[in-house]
Amino acid sequence: MSGATVAAGAVQLVGGVLLGPAIVGLIQQVKARLQGRCGPSVLQPYRELRRLWGKSGVAPEPRTLIYTLAPAVAAACTGLALLLLPIADLAPEWGLGHDALVLVGLLALARFALALAAWDTAGAFGLMGSARDLMLSVFVEGLLLLVLLLFALPPGSTDLLSMSHAATLPEVWEKPAHWVAMIGLCLVVLAEIGRQPVDNPDTHLELTMIHEGPLLEYAGRELVYLQWSAAARHWIMLVLACELAFPHPGSFAAQIGVLTGGVLALSVALAVCETVQAKMGVLRVPLLLGSGAALCLLGLASWLAVGGGG
């Protein structure tokens, strides 16, 4: 195993575990600046996690083992997903493979666990969020698979290592399919990490919330797991977008530089998007995602029209 692979593994672990909250903090900070406020520091999410870690938990009645295990399941799925994601075209062999569809499966399992926890407490608020989340997931997963299909066309594989490697080839950039897949991926990122116009992460109003809903009953360390998972999902989706869509030729160090720049640029873009764009009605989001899917079909047609893999 080369030194670069070890370094990539270190970035996978350290970056994935530690940098998620920084992305959330950065988006909040940039958003505040754009709105003319000072805003909380970039480190604020870390302070909140530390505060919560020290607090005692609350176990609502009624509950079963499902409620108790759900935060651990969500965090474990997110944690394993971090290991599947290559950094700078490299990743050590953790024994879990690097398949894109396994990543999708792990994220689905995390969503499933949280939705069940919302049922378990017999409370009304959690289910408002999880019903919407599951409804949107139908369209998000459909679109995500189409996007992955388009990105898998050049390497002919759903292995994330070869998919990310294929994005370094200059000829990929001449294909409209790649550009279309990028647009589709942007929509998936917005929906998957719960940002406007799909969801408003700053609100706890039960009439509008989606991703915050099932978290309401949790406290203490269990809430830390859930908030960390939400933050790490930012890292996963942004790194995935950079690895699959951005050009990153050159040495390992240059690639890490491109990745850092890409994640920062996407975070700022998300903040700008949240500032200028109001939240959509939840029933209109499927339309947005559906148009992304239609675009992906056009992308496939263009791929075949310009000779595709031949």
Place this chain on the structure above:
Amino acid sequence: MTGAPQALAIAGVLAIFLGAINAGSSRSPRTGLALQSTGVLFAGAAGVWVLASGHALGAAFRSDIHPAFGLDPLSGFFLVIIAAVGAPAAWFARDSLRADGSGRALAVATGTFLLALIGFVSARDVSTFLEFWELMTLVPAGAILIARQDTEARHGVFVYLAITHIGGACVWASMLALAWHGALGGHSLGGGLAAFVACASLVGFSTKAGLMPLHSWLPRAHPLAPAHISALMSGVMIKLAIYGLVRVLFDWLAAPGPWVGITLMALGSLSCLGGVLYALMQHELKRLLAFHSIENVGIVALGLGASLVLRDIGADTWSAIAFAAALLHALNHALFKGLLFLGAGALAQAVGSLELDRMGGLLRRMPWTGTTFALGAMAIAGLPPLNGFASEWLTLQSLLHLGGVTHLGVAFAGTIATAALAGTAALAVYCFVKVIGLVLLGLPRRPECAQASEAPGAIRASMVFLAAGCVLLGVLPGPLVGRLAALSPGSVSLGGSTSLEVPGTGSLPTLALALALVALVAALARLAHAHRIAAAPTWTCGQPPAAALAWTSAGFTKPLRLVLEGFLRPRREAQIIVSSTGIVEAVAYSAEVPHLFDTLLYGPVSRGALRGARVARRLQSGSLRAYLIYLLALLGALLALARIGVLG
């Protein structure tokens, strides 16, 4: 070396036969059912041997009508499916059937049904094949009528028999055409007749498999049967229609052309999306599970269709992978759907009605039933690390690779099927979150649910058996997938024992993923609970949580119903009766999602058929003179035909 497995298979069949006789003649059916359960396990062991060794037993296929029986690896695999569901189902029946006349009759029907299923996969000539095909249709109809005598059951059975017999006619036509041309065990049939046979067998077998739009009997008939018969119908019987389809399309027809595969994929996409969507809108557990059978058969059809198309364009490796994916999903579905139907039976025995909105809180009262049921629900929702994920992963991979071929039509079919399957997987998660939430979690919504007690031993044992199968095939599907891929006409070998190593993917290390997931969850849960956790009631704005205020099935699925309003066309009526003083006295509310296939497709067809029957009835006037004229006209017509030489 073939003596031992042959003896095993024969002993198994004899044991089922004796078990059926014993169940019918002795006072309690328990011994007979135990004998049946053991017998079907013996037959399954013979199936495992045939599948693992690759050697055939008994006769080979022949195109004549002299009865012959035998097993080849494909039959062996379906025999394993029969045993995997049949053994726990018969064992389950020991505690679910009463020791009275109808209980004994149902036990005999169970044994007959098992024999019919085994007979169908081991039939080696056309007459036995068709004979057991019909028996397989009729026995469950009988079982339903033994268990229930109400009008709804009779109507359901009538619809079941009517629709499956239209399909059955197509099966007869295709099988007789194949046998006439010696395609069974001889040269595969090609040419123009092959297109006819392909169409007839697609209609015939997909009716029995429950593929949309020929599925209408399935959600009617499956919920009516006793739980263990439902498990056999949903888990095994509809899979044997897939067996017939595989035989005809892969073995007996020579390369029928890409349109067959694309048609199968279209039917599969429609079934999996439509099945799960209507399942989501159901409010009764067994009816919901029946709609999920349509979804899962659709996934199997997607895999088979992809395999046919890939074979046509010369991608033999991927054709074999898609074939293995379809068969693996057939087995997986048998396991988790068997488990869920048996679980539904156990729940019904404990609390009575299976109305989803009137259950709740059963995981605490029935930990064994609840846990195994939740495992089955996770598996059917296609979540890692259980078996549903492994087979859906393989199917999705083969559809994704279909999108990468250079043929425009094929690539589009593959892409649309990919999106359909991805949406289906997410919808299945949605649906089973709803089921687990309404049935097992939250507060009990009926006194029966608050006082429910755990199911008896035999029922628990049968569910644990099936749940263990779901976990085992989720963690170690590798060896089986290798064997199944080798069964496809392309004959390729796939590596990997603890993981699915498929070229062109990042591989699915099933064992490592499961272990890592379990270890990480255990460690994290331990770490969180090392800290103090205080108990408190759930926050519902200061009130105590009340069962009457809990979410309902319709409420939880409302976002999706609103999004898909144009397609689902939900109907609702609210009537508020206000007194003259302005006080609301009563509110009448009803809502439903009508099954559009019934209103838009089956309704007009059955109305047309009735109208045709009214016209045809005029011919049967009852007047002797009219009948004499018919005879005379027939005679004249025959003479005229003979005169011009048409009759040869």
